[in-house]
Amino acid sequence: MSHEPDLAAFRTELRRFIREQLPPDIKATVRAGRQVSLAQFLRWHALLAAQGWLVPHWPREHGGQGWSVAQRLVFDEETCTADCPELNSITFDMIGPTLIRYGSRAQQARHLPPIAAGTQWWCQGYSEPDAGSDLASLRARARRQGGHYVVTGSKIWTSYAQYADWMFCLVRTDGEVKPQEGISFLLIDMRSPGIAVRPIVGIHGWSVFNEVFFDAVQVPVENLVGAENQGWSIAKSLLEFERLKLARIGENKRRAARAREIGWREIENGEPLMRRPWFRRRYADLQMRLIALEANSARFIERSRTGQPIGAEVSMLKLRGSQLIQAWEDLAVDALGPASLPYSGAALVGDSDLPTPDLAPTASSRRFLSRGFTIAGGSSEIQHNILAKQVLGL
Amino acid sequence: MSAFENDEQHAHLVESARRYVERGYGASVRQSSLAHPDGCNPARWTELAELGWLALPLSEAGGGLGGSLFEVCLIAEELGRGLVIEPYVACATAGALLADAAAPWPADAAAEGQCAQWLPALAAGARRIALAAWEPGARFDRQPCATVATRTDGGYRLRGRKSMVLGAPGANAFIIVARVDEPGSTGFVRVPFLVEANAPGLKLTPYALYDGRHAADLELDDVSVGAGMRIGAADISARIERFCEWSTIAHCAETVGTMAASFGITLEYLKTRKQFGRTLASNQALQHRLVDMYVAIEESRAITQAAAQADTVRGVSPAFGRSAAAAKAYVSQAARMVWKECVQLHGAIGMTDEYVLGHHIRRLAAAVTLYGDDELHLVRLASYEDALAMAPTERSF
Numbered sequence: 001m002s003h004e005p006d007l008a009a010f011r012t013e014l015r016r017f018i019r020e021q022l023p024p025d026i027k028a029t030v031r032a033g034r035q036v037s038l039a040q041f042l043r044w045h046a047l048l049a050a051q052g053w054l055v056p057h058w059p060r061e062h063g064g065q066g067w068s069v070a071q072r073l074v075f076d077e078e079t080c081t082a083d084c085p086e087l088n089s090i091t092f093d094m095i096g097p098t099l100i101r102y103g104s105r106a107q108q109a110r111h112l113p114p115i116a117a118g119t120q121w122w123c124q125g126y127s128e129p130d131a132g133s134d135l136a137s138l139r140a141r142a143r144r145q146g147g148h149y150v151v152t153g154s155k156i157w158t159s160y161a162q163y164a165d166w167m168f169c170l171v172r173t174d175g176e177v178k179p180q181e182g183i184s185f186l187l188i189d190m191r192s193p194g195i196a197v198r199p200i201v202g203i204h205g206w207s208v209f210n211e212v213f214f215d216a217v218q219v220p221v222e223n224l225v226g227a228e229n230q231g232w233s234i235a236k237s238l239l240e241f242e243r244l245k246l247a248r249i250g251e252n253k254r255r256a257a258r259a260r261e262i263g264w265r266e267i268e269n270g271e272p273l274m275r276r277p278w279f280r281r282r283y284a285d286l287q288m289r290l291i292a293l294e295a296n297s298a299r300f301i302e303r304s305r306t307g308q309p310i311g312a313e314v315s316m317l318k319l320r321g322s323q324l325i326q327a328w329e330d331l332a333v334d335a336l337g338p339a340s341l342p343y344s345g346a347a348l349v350g351d352s353d354l355p356t357p358d359l360a361p362t363a364s365s366r367r368f369l370s371r372g373f374t375i376a377g378g379s380s381e382i383q384h385n386i387l388a389k390q391v392l393g394l
Numbered sequence: 395m396s397a398f399e400n401d402e403q404h405a406h407l408v409e410s411a412r413r414y415v416e417r418g419y420g421a422s423v424r425q426s427s428l429a430h431p432d433g434c435n436p437a438r439w440t441e442l443a444e445l446g447w448l449a450l451p452l453s454e455a456g457g458g459l460g461g462s463l464f465e466v467c468l469i470a471e472e473l474g475r476g477l478v479i480e481p482y483v484a485c486a487t488a489g490a491l492l493a494d495a496a497a498p499w500p501a502d503a504a505a506e507g508q509c510a511q512w513l514p515a516l517a518a519g520a521r522r523i524a525l526a527a528w529e530p531g532a533r534f535d536r537q538p539c540a541t542v543a544t545r546t547d548g549g550y551r552l553r554g555r556k557s558m559v560l561g562a563p564g565a566n567a568f569i570i571v572a573r574v575d576e577p578g579s580t581g582f583v584r585v586p587f588l589v590e591a592n593a594p595g596l597k598l599t600p601y602a603l604y605d606g607r608h609a610a611d612l613e614l615d616d617v618s619v620g621a622g623m624r625i626g627a628a629d630i631s632a633r634i635e636r637f638c639e640w641s642t643i644a645h646c647a648e649t650v651g652t653m654a655a656s657f658g659i660t661l662e663y664l665k666t667r668k669q670f671g672r673t674l675a676s677n678q679a680l681q682h683r684l685v686d687m688y689v690a691i692e693e694s695r696a697i698t699q700a701a702a703q704a705d706t707v708r709g710v711s712p713a714f715g716r717s718a719a720a721a722k723a724y725v726s727q728a729a730r731m732v733w734k735e736c737v738q739l740h741g742a743i744g745m746t747d748e749y750v751l752g753h754h755i756r757r758l759a760a761a762v763t764l765y766g767d768d769e770l771h772l773v774r775l776a777s778y779e780d781a782l783a784m785a786p787t788e789r790s791f
């Protein structure tokens with residue numbers, strides 16, 4: 001690891017930064033498990049951007065720091081365990097790097113600076129009601145008319161479309177060829193006439209998802225990324241950017257810390273749960289799984305550092321990381337027991353001003369929310385299929 | 395003993411419950427119950443009474459139909475299938491406890507009057523009572539009882555707290571389990587008291603649960619009750635235990651109904667939803683998971699009904715307690731598995747509130763915790779096993 005910066009020193013610097021800069025209201029909101037508002041996100045983005053830490057994994061010429069994957073993962077881990085909001089990976093890890101790789105100079109000049117400054121929020125318009133796992137069957141149409149594409153159709157499950165300024169969207173530009181060959185990658189201004197966003201309330205009580213309708217929306221042709229009908233390969237390589245992050249070590253550690261806190265706070269038979277055999281065993285079991293995940297993920301990080309291909313087997317990180325997040329959320333709910341049952345919509349949103357918030361009111365909702373990790377971004381079943389076919393050759 | 399003597403009559407009971415839920419408890423009706431501040435629409439409660447289901451679990455001596463726990467479970471499963479919000483299980487089993495205690499109970503004329511007044515009103519749905527047996531911090535363990543009843547001139551003074559009392563909002567009275575220092579007995583005995591909802595010193599903190607049901611925490615700050623409101627005879631502690639098992643097992647039956655409904659929705663969805671040019675259900679990997687769910691639900695029903703049939707008239711025999719603990723542990727595990735699988739197999743739509751499955755999911759997730767999860771009941775089961783090992787012949791608990 002000779003070329004790595006001193007990660008321990010970096011960790012110390014990071015901790016100090018968070019201690020001094022993370023606004024208390026944002027910290028409290030995240031700790032309480034409530035939904036972070038757009039205004040809170042934007043304030044946090046500005047603080048990170050001022051430090052140069054909002055998009056540190058981007059190349060320097062585009063406003064990044066050229067951090068290694070390992071350094072980036074330390075950053076994730078420290079920010080997660082110190083109650084910083086989870087940064088929107090669709091904006092910072094997906095569209096930013098995609099534009100760096102495939103965008104025109106004009107697209108880069110227009111979008112990369114506001115993304116790097118944290119002022120432009122993106123959403124991902126891929127899924128449709130009939131195109132989920134089978135994404136290539138998508139139907140939203142884009143017809144070329146002079147200097148515009150005219151987009152008609154709908155997208156669904158679009159996370160945070162209500163916060164978004166822009167959407168990157170897969171649209172069908174050719175219906176006559178193989179499904180994968182007629183798809184294009186478009187950048188769409190969410191304020192364009194003809195777009196309607198319908199929030200979808202989840203079983204957790206939040207509206208994170210949305211349905212987005214396009215009624216003859218005009219999109220200038222200069223918003224096409226890459227060539228027409230080349231959208232599929234751009235979308236596929238875009239998914240690769242995220243692969244190493246998908247072990248979600250930081251997000252797992254965030255939840256481990258929460259479970260530990262509940263374990264010390266909740267009393268059963270006169271002792272903290274942390275002293276009760278059932279809880280100890282389950283907690284240790286999850287820590288064991290986390291240690292395994294981290295060790296496994298380290299092998300892939302090393303491969304990437306030394307320039308080896310990471311291969312389809314990296315799917316195992318997404319598979320395990322997402323399952324483990326859910327297991328932590330389950331443990332939190334089971335540990336709280338009856339205290340996890342009362343529900344109040346008001347407890348899910350708005351700033352929390354308690355320094356040590358009660359974790360119970362959002363625990364069941366967070367647990368429901370976590371079910372999405374094994375569905376989105378290639379479901380667990382699809383990861384199994386990838387491992388079976390591409391790795392085991394079945 | 396049983397109001398319904400044979401399978402045919404049981405089938406009839408199930409049929410009428412299913413019909414009620416299908417015809418009388420559609421989405422808009424359910425919505426109005428969800429929106430009701432008590433989580434119990436009085437019009438629906440009256441309907442349950444008219445169908446005879448509130449009288450069903452009340453003993454014949456108490457003026458009811460003397461139905462068995464098994465029969466209560468048949469109704470509960472259908473109500474669970476239809477996601478009925480009204481607290482049938484919680485309130486009907488509280489009534490059953492009151493009625494069971496009724497025969498030897500009224501020690502004086504005043505109490506007899508109370509009894510004669512309450513039971514017909516419960517059967518008619520004109521009044522509703524809830525069982526407050528669980529305390530804060532005890533995670534549905536029934537043993538801890540910090541609520542104390544101190545003797546006064548004309549009766550008792552109650553002090554303490556009860557938590558997660560299902561069906562409490564809007565109830566007219568509660569059966570409060572409190573400890574009493576009985577002269578002559580070593581230690582305290584657990585005794586139920588009937589306490590009216592408007593009793594001075596009784597504070598109710600109502601809340602909704604994430605599955606749409608309602609419950610409340612109760613605080614008793616020197617609540618005075620007449621001697622006649624102390625319910626029951628010498629073996630009352632065992633009777634309390636028995637009706638705690640009733641509510642737990644009937645809750646399992648209700649959960650089986652909700653599991654079956656979720657499974658049905660998921661099976662249908664997978665048979666119709668197409669990805670990659672074929673139905674999801676044509677993937678063998680998914681077929682096997684549907685089969686595992688199906689088997690878990692069948693076993694859940696079997697273990698629940700077996701537990702209901704192990705009910706003994708007086709107290710809780712080791713065999714009954716053991717099968718009750720096993721049933722709730724099993725059903726908790728099955729419900730947890732089923733709700734997660736139903737969400738996963740649906741994909742994103744399974745996470746939405748607007749799709750019908752969402753309500754089932756929340757109900758199943760809460761059902762795992764209510765009345766104690768598998769951790770609690772496995773520990774109970776293990777202690778029954780300990781006792782069996784120590785004494786091969788039956789002993790009392």
Ligand SMILES: Cc1cc2nc3c(=O)[nH]c(=O)nc-3n(C[C@H](O)[C@H](O)[C@H](O)COP(=O)(O)OP(=O)(O)OC[C@H]3O[C@@H](n4cnc5c(N)ncnc54)[C@H](O)[C@@H]3O)c2cc1C
Nearest residue numbers: 124126127132133157159372376379381738739740741742
């Ligand atoms: C929290 C969350 C956030 C999301 N955010 C976005 C977003 O911002 N933008 C966006 O475009 N989309 C988003 N999605 C949608 C996501 O991409 C889809 O949910 C995903 O592609 C699965 O599609 P589906 O939900 O239609 O499920 P389906 O594809 O219908 O699958 C249903 C079930 O069948 C399984 N299955 C499917 N095919 C097979 C097979 N061949 N073999 C075995 N099992 C199979 C699936 O794994 C799943 O369990 C989000 C989803 C979630 C849950």
